[in-house]
Amino acid sequence: MPLNIIVGAQWGDEGKGRVVDLLAREADIVARYSGGDNAGHTVTVGENTFKLHLLPSGIVHPHTIGLLGNGMVINPATLLEEIEQVRDAGVIVNPDRIKISHAAHLITPGHRALDGARERARGAAKIGTTGRGIGPAYTSKTNRSGMRVEAMLSSENFKQRLADHLDQVNYQLDVVYQEKPLDSRQIIQEFLVHAEQIRPYITETGEYASHALADGKLILAEGAQGTLLDLDHGTYPYVTSSTPTAPGALIGLGLGIGSAGRVIGVVKAFQTRVGEGPFPTELEGDLAARLRGTGENQWDEFGTTTGRPRRVGWLDVVLLRYALRVNGITEIALTKLDILSGFDELKVCTAYRAGSETYQTLPMGPGNLKGMEGVYEQLPGWQSDLTSIRQWEDLPGEARGYVETLESLLGVPVRIISVGPERSQVVQR
């Protein structure tokens, strides 16, 4: 059996957790392959709402095994807290069920402090990061000074590595950013305790995954963030520091190209983003407020990790065409179609115009969207509530029209449509 990959096709927050929850029923293994606790996946099961930042969301299914792959950056304090939280909710978490790659990198309080200091120093040019230390942790990785999870296998070695790392961080905080240094002794003490707790989970997850595939098991890779936040393929520099696109699943889990099977692109029925950066179809005012919601419901457009209101806009097919290309998306899961009820008309951006030129695809990637104006197709809206609909035929004709327009513009099928936050609020085709 192959590795099926779920990937966010926009700027993250597409509702991937919902799709994972659905597809994890058939998977043996669920795996995170990139990013860290900048992600926030909300999964609702009956009375319980889980907010998972590091554990794969499919672990709420008791038959699955969860992997945290080598492409991730892991804050051990957050991970241990999350393990406690899901245990309290009745999910079994032990080293037989959760395996953490020896080659994933650790996020320390030093990385978090540097994330904040760098953002403050950037001023108006800030990225709008989640402040979780993601960029600095990947910087440590690529400049080959990072600490991998395997460093926790030996306390003495770990203590020394951590002390050296914190010395470097404190030097930067003091000399470069004129900020207060961190209390290294306290951090080292805490991390030695974390290491004890994490040690039993450390595994060569690539080897584990590869054997599982050879044994006919199905692995579901859970993308975090989204295509347009990819370090290479996103709206650079307003991106995260990892590879959330589908090819990142292979690198971030230690598997070869031939392992990949279905690539399910999760597309929200309208566009959202948090943080800074270009957004050609962005809306303001009443329309934006309607799409965003008030924040009273967990389904509203406010960040799971930071609580920030998300920027919202019309669906952007030019960016989706790009997402199809860089991910190799084979099918789409469309989320939040229910939120579009009640609009007289809906708009979908099908091309960009700049001066006298019209573009169906991006002429110079998503990092160069300045000056691009959306060209819109207008579609009729629908008034009825979709949240109790479970069959394709029962959707209003205009809602089906919206989905079919998307299919014909992109040339891939929409197989899953979510119409509400509950597990059951799904239409499958």
Ligand code: IMP
């Ligand atoms: P970082 O990943 O914290 O460095 O943040 C970089 C950019 O990615 C910022 O614009 C964040 O708002 C955005 N970002 C990071 N993680 C997520 C996510 O899970 N959902 C949506 N946006 C995210």
